[in-house]
Structure formats: structure tokens, C-alpha cells
Amino acid sequence: MGGSSSKEQEAPPSLELEQPWRNVDWNGRGRLEGELRNTKIRSSDVSHLRILLHGQIGVGKSCFINSVDSAFQHEIKNKAGEAPCSDKSYTKKYKTYKIENGNGGFLPFVMNDVMGLENKDGVQTADVISALLGHVKEGYKFKSDTPLKECDRNYVSNPSPDDKVHCLVTVVSANSLSLMDQSIINKMKTVKERANDIDIPQIVLLTKIDEVCLLVKQDVKKTYTSKKIQEKINQCSNMIGAPVKFIFPVKNYCYESDTNDPTDILIMLALRHMVSAANDYVASL
Numbered sequence: 001m002g003g004s005s006s007k008e009q010e011a012p013p014s015l016e017l018e019q020p021w022r023n024v025d026w027n028g029r030g031r032l033e034g035e036l037r038n039t040k041i042r043s044s045d046v047s048h049l050r051i052l053l054h055g056q057i058g059v060g061k062s063c064f065i066n067s068v069d070s071a072f073q074h075e076i077k078n079k080a081g082e083a084p085c086s087d088k089s090y091t092k093k094y095k096t097y098k099i100e101n102g103n104g105g106f107l108p109f110v111m112n113d114v115m116g117l118e119n120k121d122g123v124q125t126a127d128v129i130s131a132l133l134g135h136v137k138e139g140y141k142f143k144s145d146t147p148l149k150e151c152d153r154n155y156v157s158n159p160s161p162d163d164k165v166h167c168l169v170t171v172v173s174a175n176s177l178s179l180m181d182q183s184i185i186n187k188m189k190t191v192k193e194r195a196n197d198i199d200i201p202q203i204v205l206l207t208k209i210d211e212v213c214l215l216v217k218q219d220v221k222k223t224y225t226s227k228k229i230q231e232k233i234n235q236c237s238n239m240i241g242a243p244v245k246f247i248f249p250v251k252n253y254c255y256e257s258d259t260n261d262p263t264d265i266l267i268m269l270a271l272r273h274m275v276s277a278a279n280d281y282v283a284s285l
Contacts, residue, residue: 015215020224024269029261032268033072037101039108039275042283045161049109049278050096053205054128054191055171056184057116060207063252064171065097065111068271070253071264072099072107094131094140109275112165115142117187124148125187129194132168134159161285166278168195168202170240174232174249175211177239188240199284201277204247205270206236216251220262223249248273 025031041049053061069077079097092115098106114131115123126147130136140154148155156163170188172180195202206229210217213228223229229249237244248270251263 015213015227016222017225017227017230021230022224024221024224024265026221026262026265029265029268032265032272036109036268036272036275037072037107039279041108042279043161043285045285046166046282047162048098048106049166049275049282050162050164051109051111051167051169051274051278052114052128052131052165053111053169053171054114054123055117055188055205056173056176056180057118057122059116059171059173059176060252060254061113061116061171063254064205064207064250064267065113067250067252067263067267068111069097069099070259071267072101074259076253076257076259092141094136094138094142096138109271109278115144117184118144119181119183125190128191130155132165132191132195132198132200134163134165161282165200166281167274168192168200169205169274170202170242171205171207172236172240173208174206174213174229175208177206177232177235180239185239192241199281201281202242202246203270203274203277204236204240204242206232206247206249207252209249210251220251220260220266223251223266246273 053064055061066078069079094112094114097111101107112131114128117123121144123142124147127136127142130148135156136148137154137156140148170192192202209223209229212232213226215222215226216229233244233247233249236247250266250270253259253263
């Protein structure tokens with residue numbers, strides 16, 4: 001009495017497709033982790049595959065890096081730090097994040113985060129492009145009013161293959177996709193076009209899917225039968241100009257105190273495509 005039954009709190013069946021729009025082996029977590037851990041880099045000139053994340057403030061770039069680390073360590077980690085609120089970018093410096101492999105070494109890929117895009121402030125698109133090309137020195141503190149210049153001591157004039165980015169990941173939030181300002185979209189497209197010019201592969205990460213779909217909030221394994229998530233993927237594709245097959249929905253670890261297989265699987269599926277694309281790219285250099 002006076003409360004809702006569990007049945008009333010369930011998501012309506014009309015929100016779910018009869019068949020998934022992308023097939024996932026929800027029992028394949030161990031296989032995915034094994035594939036990623038055993039990745040062999042396809043270039044003798046590269047010691048690690050570099051993945052660069054960029055996007056609007058508050059979309060979960062740093063949180064994704066932490067979630068990847070958590071998935072591989074089998075416990076919640078906070079290596080990259082996270083902002084307590086989304087109105088300012090947490091990331092201020094250019095930093096490379098490595099994932100421990102449990103044997104005293106690191107996995108064959110690294111991730112970089114940049115200061116978030118904003119309407120007026122935030123990271124300069126020129127700095128994101130400089131990072132793509134390997135010109136940004138580790139530890140460089142981003143400035144919202146001016147981009148890194150060639151004369152700056154933090155500018156790498158002759159980047160090595162390891163300094164350069166091998167896969168660009170644009171991160172967007174499912175719960176703010178409809179509210180994204182056109183100026184932010186234009187900045188993303190500017191970076192996208194430059195990456196296209198130099199053939200750097202691109203992946204789009206759609207975060208916070210549990211915040212837009214009750215089905216997914218109740219069960220992450222409903223991600224690919226969710227009409228709402230499919231709708232958001234198509235909206236994202238049209239807005240940014242990315243093929244649907246290169247857009248991956250994920251739920252970051254935000255509230256949990258322990259990891260779980262379904263969340264890990266979504267994270268690792270996205271990461272597998274990033275690593276594979278990066279590996280194909282370095283093989284062609």
C-alpha cells in the first residue's frame with residue numbers, strides 16, 4: 001500500500017525490440033579481455049597504440065579511461081580522476097594513461113584525454129589536432145584562450161610514431177545529445193576532417209546510455225534491444241556524420257563499487273574496435 005509494485009517500475013515492453021540490432025556475446029567477457037591483453041602491435045616502430053579521446057565537457061572521457069582501467073583490474077579505479085560536476089573540464093593537462101597488465105608491465109595501448117570542448121572556453125581545436133599529430137608534449141597545460149605554438153617548449157617538433165595518435169575517439173553523451181550546441185558540433189567536425197585528411201581512424205563513444213533508457217538502467221544487456229539507444233545512435237550518426245557501425249554505446253562506472261560483466265563487455269567491445277583500428281593504422285605507416 002502507498003508504493004509502486006516492482007511490475008509498475010519495470011520498463012514498458014514497447015521500448016524493446018524483438019531482436020537485437022547488434023549481436024553481442026554476453027558470456028564472452030573473458031575472451032574479449034584475452035584478445036585485448038594479447039594484442040600484437042603490427043609495426044616494429046611503435047611500442048604502444050595511442051588512443052585520443054575528445055569531446056564536450058562532462059561527457060565522461062576521463063570516466064571512460066577509469067572504466068577501462070577498472071574492467072582490466074577487476075575493481076573500481078580512479079586513475080584519470082573525474083569532475084564532481086559537468087560545468088567545467090576536469091582535464092587540464094595532456095597526459096598518457098597506461099593500463100597495468102598484472103605482470104609489472106602495461107597493456108599494448110595507451111589513452112590520452114584532452115580538455116573538454118566548450119562554446120567559448122575549453123580546449124582549442126588546434127590543440128586537439130596538434131595532439132593527433134604528436135606535437136603536444138606530455139604534461140602540457142591547455143589554455144582556452146590560445147593554442148600551442150611551434151615556438152613553445154611544450155611543442156614537439158619532430159614527433160616519433162609513438163607520439164602520434166593512432167585512433168581518434170569522439171565522446172558524446174546520450175543524455176545531452178539533443179542539447180549540444182552547434183558550435184561544439186562544428187569543432188568536432190573540424191577535428192574529424194583533419195583526422196580524415198591524415199587517415200587516422202575514428203570511433204564514436206556514446207556514454208551515459210543508462211540515463212536515457214530505463215531498460216538499460218535496469219539491465220545493461222538490453223542495450224542492443226533498446227529502441228531508445230538505437231534512436232540515439234542514429235541521431236548521433238546524423239549529427240556528427242559518423243557511420244553507425246563505428247558508434248559504440250557504453251555505460252561507464254559512475255555509481256558502482258564493484259565491476260560487473262555486462263558493463264565490462266560494452267566497454268571492451270568499444271575498446272576492441274579502437275585497438276583494432278589503431279593497429280591497422282600503424283601497420284600502414
